[in-house]
Amino acid sequence: MNTQSPKSRPAHPNAAPQKREFHARIQRWLVVVLAVAAIVLWALAYLRPWWQFYLFAPQYPNGLVLDISLTGLGGDFKEINMLNHYIGMKGLDEAAALERHLAVYGVGLVALMSAAFSLIVGRKWNWLLVVPGLLFPLGFVGDSVWWLYHFGHSLDRHAPLNIPMFTPQFLGWGKIGQFQTYAMPMLGFWLAIAALGTMIVAMILRYRLCHSCPLHDSCGATCPQKLVLGNVPYRVN
Amino acid sequence: MNAHDPTIHARGRRLLAAIVSVAALTAFGCQPPPKPGSAPAGGAPSANLGASASVKDLMAARGLSESDVESALKTYMPTGKKDDYLIFASGGQSGQVLVLGVPSMRLLKVIGVFTPEPWQGYGYGGESNKIIEMGKQDGRSITWADVHHPNLSETNGDYDGKFLFVNDKSNGRVAVVDLEDFNTKQIVVNTLVGSDHGGAFVDPNTNYVIETSQYPVPFGRKYAPLSEYKDKYRGLAMFWKFDRTKGRIDIANSWAIELPPYTQDLADCGKLPSDGWAFVNSFNTEMATGGTLQGKPPIESGASQNDMDYMHIINWKKAESLVKAGKAEDILGVKVLRMNVAADEGVLTLVGEPKSPHGADVTPDGTRVVVGGKLDTHTTVYSFAKMKALIDAKKYEGKDAYGIPILSFKDSIDGQCEIGLGPLHTVYDDKGFAYTSVFLESVVAKWSLKDLKVVEKIPVHYNIGHIMAAEGDTVSPDGKYVVAMNKMSIDRFNGVGPLYPQNFQLIDTTGEKMKILVDAPIGIGEPHYSQMIKADKLHPIKIYPPGTNIYTNSKDPNAVESGKERIEKRPDGTHVFMTAIRSHFTPDQFEVEEGEHVFIHITSLEQSEDQTHGFTINMHNIDLSLEPGKHENVDFIASKAGVYPMYCTEFCSALHLEMAGYMLVRPKGAPATIPVSSTVPGGPSTELPPVHSP
Numbered sequence: 001m002n003t004q005s006p007k008s009r010p011a012h013p014n015a016a017p018q019k020r021e022f023h024a025r026i027q028r029w030l031v032v033v034l035a036v037a038a039i040v041l042w043a044l045a046y047l048r049p050w051w052q053f054y055l056f057a058p059q060y061p062n063g064l065v066l067d068i069s070l071t072g073l074g075g076d077f078k079e080i081n082m083l084n085h086y087i088g089m090k091g092l093d094e095a096a097a098l099e100r101h102l103a104v105y106g107v108g109l110v111a112l113m114s115a116a117f118s119l120i121v122g123r124k125w126n127w128l129l130v131v132p133g134l135l136f137p138l139g140f141v142g143d144s145v146w147w148l149y150h151f152g153h154s155l156d157r158h159a160p161l162n163i164p165m166f167t168p169q170f171l172g173w174g175k176i177g178q179f180q181t182y183a184m185p186m187l188g189f190w191l192a193i194a195a196l197g198t199m200i201v202a203m204i205l206r207y208r209l210c211h212s213c214p215l216h217d218s219c220g221a222t223c224p225q226k227l228v229l230g231n232v233p234y235r236v237n
Numbered sequence: 238m239n240a241h242d243p244t245i246h247a248r249g250r251r252l253l254a255a256i257v258s259v260a261a262l263t264a265f266g267c268q269p270p271p272k273p274g275s276a277p278a279g280g281a282p283s284a285n286l287g288a289s290a291s292v293k294d295l296m297a298a299r300g301l302s303e304s305d306v307e308s309a310l311k312t313y314m315p316t317g318k319k320d321d322y323l324i325f326a327s328g329g330q331s332g333q334v335l336v337l338g339v340p341s342m343r344l345l346k347v348i349g350v351f352t353p354e355p356w357q358g359y360g361y362g363g364e365s366n367k368i369i370e371m372g373k374q375d376g377r378s379i380t381w382a383d384v385h386h387p388n389l390s391e392t393n394g395d396y397d398g399k400f401l402f403v404n405d406k407s408n409g410r411v412a413v414v415d416l417e418d419f420n421t422k423q424i425v426v427n428t429l430v431g432s433d434h435g436g437a438f439v440d441p442n443t444n445y446v447i448e449t450s451q452y453p454v455p456f457g458r459k460y461a462p463l464s465e466y467k468d469k470y471r472g473l474a475m476f477w478k479f480d481r482t483k484g485r486i487d488i489a490n491s492w493a494i495e496l497p498p499y500t501q502d503l504a505d506c507g508k509l510p511s512d513g514w515a516f517v518n519s520f521n522t523e524m525a526t527g528g529t530l531q532g533k534p535p536i537e538s539g540a541s542q543n544d545m546d547y548m549h550i551i552n553w554k555k556a557e558s559l560v561k562a563g564k565a566e567d568i569l570g571v572k573v574l575r576m577n578v579a580a581d582e583g584v585l586t587l588v589g590e591p592k593s594p595h596g597a598d599v600t601p602d603g604t605r606v607v608v609g610g611k612l613d614t615h616t617t618v619y620s621f622a623k624m625k626a627l628i629d630a631k632k633y634e635g636k637d638a639y640g641i642p643i644l645s646f647k648d649s650i651d652g653q654c655e656i657g658l659g660p661l662h663t664v665y666d667d668k669g670f671a672y673t674s675v676f677l678e679s680v681v682a683k684w685s686l687k688d689l690k691v692v693e694k695i696p697v698h699y700n701i702g703h704i705m706a707a708e709g710d711t712v713s714p715d716g717k718y719v720v721a722m723n724k725m726s727i728d729r730f731n732g733v734g735p736l737y738p739q740n741f742q743l744i745d746t747t748g749e750k751m752k753i754l755v756d757a758p759i760g761i762g763e764p765h766y767s768q769m770i771k772a773d774k775l776h777p778i779k780i781y782p783p784g785t786n787i788y789t790n791s792k793d794p795n796a797v798e799s800g801k802e803r804i805e806k807r808p809d810g811t812h813v814f815m816t817a818i819r820s821h822f823t824p825d826q827f828e829v830e831e832g833e834h835v836f837i838h839i840t841s842l843e844q845s846e847d848q849t850h851g852f853t854i855n856m857h858n859i860d861l862s863l864e865p866g867k868h869e870n871v872d873f874i875a876s877k878a879g880v881y882p883m884y885c886t887e888f889c890s891a892l893h894l895e896m897a898g899y900m901l902v903r904p905k906g907a908p909a910t911i912p913v914s915s916t917v918p919g920g921p922s923t924e925l926p927p928v929h930s931p
Contacts, residue, residue: 082818082845086819086891086892160892160895
């Protein structure tokens with residue numbers, strides 16, 4: 001339908017050229033702000049627990065809490081380990097040693113990529129900027145479930161209590177022995193999801209900016225317009 | 238497609254909406270889940286009460302009056318509900334301190350103090366033995382006590398809930414209980430006196446714990462015939478310096494004042510205007526010593542001839558400065574201010590008090606001292622201001638045989654209250670009333686401090702000794718409750734043989750009339766005094782930091798960590814470094830040679846509330862309590878070859894009975910069968926399940 005050259009794309013008929021350029025500038029800075037916000041959210045997510053297990057039993061009227069963060073366990077994990085030894089389960093803090101070790105690099109990489117993609121990468125590839133942020137929470141969930149499966153299926157058969165192999169419930173209500181368990185995502189996980197959302201908004205803004213870019217069809221892996229920080233004005237007419 | 242294509246706006250909006258809903262989920266997801274089985278909020282009123290029996294039917298069936306039901310409603314504690322106040326009561330001859338809740342009057346704890354207490358492993362081989370050994374007199378172990386007067390530490394005249402002090406009348410000792418963990422931490426012995434009674438009272442900021450003697454003896458209990466009673470026998474007011482930061486009595490900075498050989502009785506510290514002063518009553522100013530076989534009157538009548546005895550008025554702040562100025566004499570290692578010095582300096586003054594007095598109780602505002610008279614029908618109300626004015630003006634009525642100035646009784650008192658037969662102790666409420674225990678009449682008399690008139694008397698059951706009110710001896714009594722501590726129960730409880738329980742009666746003082754709410758039988762000893770503190774002033778810990786020696790309040794140098802368990806053979810014997818956690822000891826077997834000295838260092842690795850283990854080795858009189866985090870050291874000689882099971886004595890877990898092991902004592906010269914090593918690789922630990930060989 002569009003017969004005009006990409007370099008002379010029609011401006012919005014209702015907008016004055018100056019106003020449109022002004023909007024474009026705001027959007028360019030918004031992308032920067034959103035990218036920075038995503039980095040901050042990721043930093044906070046790194047510091048906060050991602051998942052929480054509650055264990056209820058009569059002799060624990062306040063329940064036991066297990067906090068899982070990217071770097072380790074919190075809450076009553078020692079007491080839970082102590083209880084788990086009766087069924088021959090390994091200490092939970094033995095799980096995911098490599099993942100916990102690499103978490104800081106992973107989060108750093110995701111954050112850096114968010115910044116890099118939103119600022120440097122050209123139109124064709126900038127959707128990639130949300131992919132790591134999407135994969136990370138998915139990876140966390142998948143990895144955690146795998147470890148729960150692994151621990152529940154490598155019970156020491158010489159333990160005092162011999163129970164069938166099982167996988168602890170990772171979301172919602174479950175039951176182990178006299179314990180009712182409840183698991184749910186925590187602030188860290190939600191912060192990561194929020195960072196992902198932020199990046200999606202940033203991606204949409206980028207998409208719009210690129211559409212008004214004079215180099216719209218000719219850009220490659222990187223943006224020749226020096227992108228949002230560059231001083232080259234977008235064509236507005 | 239256009240950059241400003243409305244469809245892009247629409248897509249953006251949808252995405253934003255999605256983000257908003259994620260945020261909403263976040264808020265929801267961070268809420269802790271509801272507890273399983275928890276009742277719906279509000280809780281429906283029980284519908285089946287009337288189905289089985291109505292309240293009226295229940296009352297009829299049990300013969301209860303409406304007043305009984307009212308009392309029940311005021312004291313009944315449904316499960317999980319906690320008491321508003323705690324009583325710390327003397328355990329009498331048991332040598333212990335009792336902790337009861339108010340208003341339920343449930344017994345919460347018996348704190349081992351002077352006497353071994355097996356449940357707490359107190360005095361059965363562990364570190365607590367050292368505390369009980371502190372209580373040795375003349376090199377002799379004394380494992381009982383006549384516990385009399387528990388006193389809570391005070392800050393600005395109010396209970397601060399940090400420490401408790403209690404005296405042993407029989408053996409002249411004072412103990413310090415730390416209310417952080419409710420454990421006895423120190424026993425100090427008075428090496429000069431033969432017994433004490435006026436203890437363990439504290440001044441409004443707990444600088445000192447006061448302990449005055451009862452039956453006079455020559456200092457140090459040295460021999461002197463009774464014919465030399467007046468010359469050689471003496472009374473003593475001991476001022477134990479309390480070091481609050483260490484939580485211990487500082488023996489080196491404690492001192493005493495020599496008193497005449499009148500039988501000093503109860504004591505109390507001044508507060509507010511009278512802070513810096515102490516008041517000690519006495520009886521037997523006749524200085525009778527009995528001699529019934531020689532035809533002399535017994536002490537009971539010999540000591541009751543004079544119409545007046547003496548209250549001792551002590552300016553302890555001044556005495557303290559005199560001691561600091563070096564005016565005290567060293568008597569058997571104790572700094573003692575001689576009574577002639579004390580009398581000359583205005584530190585010690587006497588004032589008459591009616592026959593056979595008892596109790597010396599300073600009013601909450603610190604302006605008056607109330608003294609009962611066992612053989613007098615009054616309580617006498619002394620004015621501190623009047624006494625102080627007389628002392629300042631050196632206006633004395635005369636001097637006693639020891640040269641101690643005596644104030645005019647008439648000029649020292651505000652008046653007397655006609656109470657009844659045998660008034661003993663007096664406590665106070667927040668509305669200007671005093672409550673006096675009246676022993677012979679078996680009543681509690683409520684009277685007004687304003688006009689010194691009795692308002693009401695209530696019968697108690699029976700023979701009330703001490704009386705106690707909620708925070709009743711502080712600068713701000715709470716009112717609400719009075720407890721009558723009755724010496725006899727006669728017909729109140731089921732028969733349990735000729736030794737009857739004592740009877741605490743909780744009295745509600747909030748209404749127009751006093752009312753007995755409930756009886757609490759005390760079946761462990763004859764309690765004397767007690768104190769009642771608001772429960773929220775106490776902040777006891779729930780667990781110890783790992784490896785805590787509870788007597789040094791620090792990590793024990795021999796504390797054992799998970800994975801560092803070992804058996805070390807050393808020149809002094811075999812050291813077993815052991816841990817305890819559900820449901821195993823590590824190591825759970827060790828072997829020593831007959832006659833060897835065995836040292837067991839055992840740490841509870843638990844950090845969970847109420848998860849206590851016990852530890853015993855059979856036939857060795859060893860019994861330890863291992864609360865979470867606690868460390869104990871125990872040593873003994875394995876004197877007889879044989880096999881000795883050891884096990885956990887608290888039902889700690891489902892596999893409690895399996896929490897056991899063996900000590901083998903091999904005959905001399907027999908080959909070892911269990912290896913000894915200082916580097917035994919870690920067994921089961923907190924983090925790891927036990928390693929089992931297949």
